[in-house]
Amino acid sequence: MTGRHVKQPLQQELMMLQKAYRIDGMALSEIVAISEEAARLRAAGHDVLALSTGEPDFPTPAHICDAAHKAMQAGQTRYPPTAGTAALRSAIAGKAGVAPAEVIVSTGAKQVLSNIFLATLNPGDEVIVPAPYWTSYSDIVALSGGDSVILPCGAEAGFKMSPEQLEAAITPRTRWVLLNSPSNPTGAVYSAAELAALGAVLARHPHVWIASDEIYDLICYAPFTSFREACPDLADRTIVINGVSKAHAMTGWRIGWGIAPAELVKAMIAVQGQITSGACSISQAAALEAVTGDQAHIAERLAAFRDRRDFVVQALNTIPGVTCPEPDGAFYVFPSCEAVLGQRTPDGTLLETDADFCTYVLAATGLAIVPGRAFGLPGHFRLSYAYARADLEDGCARLNRAVQGLISNQRTAS
Structure with a gap:
């Protein structure tokens, strides 16, 4: 009897999870949440098309898969070095013109970013983040104890931060500025002159x-310049983040890297060694082939992405109330939907925000897109064109039907 009375309060205490303050307000990425909801609806038998995820529909090139297979057969299945295999670090370093000690290989570019901020931020330190930004940036900074200073950069500025904005945002607490070119979600690309001005x-x-997050550097329709190239005098306090996921269609292989001063790389290795240790040895063998092997697929796929971009931009700009700038890189468009906000859906729901609009589009036509609020700039939505042309045609048609439904409802109401 006594044992039961003691055990019951203990069970109740264990059931009351106390979450860490560092994850207050943190949740699953809205991109992932929308994609998973679309998958759930599809599995339940609904006609759903998701253009919400930044994942190329192309397969990983065969010669890269062959390299992984050969690595397995050769016994490269043991713990790899924490900082990455010597061969991959040397290959990355050679292309960047740095020493291997200035390269760290991680389990995706997201881990590189996490390593950076976990290794360098103390409570109250600030990171300047131009908006719109990739959704994980601000959460990674928060998880690392820092504060994101968000700078809105609208379509009128080409979705790019100005030198004046940057100057005004810097304080004694500023530790980092986080750039992304080509950008997710806008596809904006900073020119060499713009980077030099920053x-x-x-x-x-x-x-x-x-x-400088340059994961989309090989998916660029305008001349691309790395921040290190534009500002060589700042190389001693710059890290470039890159990887194989996007250009080589290797999202599932989970390999990214950072190119930085050796002092920073050492600090990041210390963090990585306590979280994941070295990235998958087989994936690193595949990444080595991606970096050093045949690159013919890059130009072929870039041409396909350009054709898809041109189609999507033209199609979206024919939809009343939707304004879609033409991106210079990556595989996203970030159109404005502000002109359709304030209208009511056929069931009477008032569309007050971009999230309301995306919810309506999904319910009305089964098209999943991501609201701009997820990227820190409301009034827009992100649509990925990393999908087959048939899906893009279907998606643009669904979006048009959704907007036409609003227009018809407005005419009926008036």
């Missing part, structure tokens, strides 16, 4: 480091 500001603030 670099001129940062040169006056030696306490600020630069994290």
Whole structure:
């Protein structure tokens, strides 16, 4: 009897989970949540098309898969070095013109970002993040104890941060500025001159480091310039983040890397060693082939992405109330839906936000897209064109039907 009375309060205490303050307000990425909801609806028999995820529909090239197979057969299945295999680090370093000690290989670019901020941020430290931004940026900063300073950069600015904005945002607490070119979600690309202008500001603030996420560098329709190339004098406080996921269609292989001063790389290795250790040895063998092997698929797939972009931009700009700028890179468009907000759906629901609009589109036509609020810039939505042309045609037609439904309802109401 006594044992039961003691055990019951203990069970109740264990059931009351106390979450860490660092994850207050943190949840599953809205991109992932929408994609998973679309998958759930599809599994339940609904006609759902998701254009919400940034994952190329192309397969991983055969020669890259062959390299992984050969690595397995050769016994490369043991623990790899924490910082990455010597062969892959050397290959990345050679292409970047740095020493292997200035390269860290991680389980995807997201882990590189996590390593950076876990290794360098203390409570109250600030990271400048231009918006719109990839959804995980602000959460990774928060998880690392830092504060994101969000700078809205609208369509009128080409979705790019100006030197004046950057200068005004820097404080004694600023530790990093986080750039992303080509951008997710907008496809915006900073020119060499624009990067140099930002670099001129940062040169006056030696306490600020630069994290340049260039994961889409090979999916670019305009001339691409790395921040390190545009601002070589800032290389001693710059890290470039990249990987094989996007250009080589290797999202599931989970390999990314950082190119940075050796001092920062050592600090990131210390973090990575306590979280995952080295990235998958077989994936690193595949990534080595992606970096050093036949690159013919890059140009072929870039041409396909360009054709898809041109189709989607033209199709969306014919939809009343939707304005779609033409992106210079990546495989996303970030149109404005502000002109359709304030209208009511056929069932009487008022569309007040971009999230309301995306919810309506999914319910009305089965098309899953991501609201701009997920990227820090409401009034827009993101549509990925990393999908087959037939899916893109279907998706644009569904979006048009949804908007036409609003127009018809407005006419009926008036």
